[in-house]
């Protein structure tokens with residue numbers, strides 16, 4: 343039933359070779375999640391229930407990071423949408439405000455963005471429906487048509 347022991351499995355299991363239990367034909371494994379010992383296959387690292395719990399814990403941490411990034415992206419989009427309305431500009435029309443002002447409004451330059459290069463060789467950041475760039479202490483942006 344068990345395949346040949348892989349060196350990586352042996353190393354991963356707390357750096358020790360699991361002890362073989364002759365009575366059951368299984369190995370004494372220390373669960374990586376709850377840290378208690380159980381009898382299992384040589385390549386097993388978790389109790390089946392603990393494996394699910396461990397996967398959920400990883401997914402939960404990953405989702406929290408993604409949520410934090412999307413919150414930054416949404417906030418930036420909201421700031422630019424509000425400015426677009428407030429300044430009564432049309433789609434495609436370039437809007438220019440002081441960089442200090444965009445920072446004061448809470449624009450997060452570390453939030454996720456894409457990057458494009460236009461035909462005139464200028465580089466623009468893209469978030470949702472907006473293109474923006476910083477030039478000479480000014481924040482330039484426009485709403486994509």
Ligand SMILES: [Zn+2]
Pocket residue numbers: 373374375376377378388389392
């Ligand atoms: Zn466990």
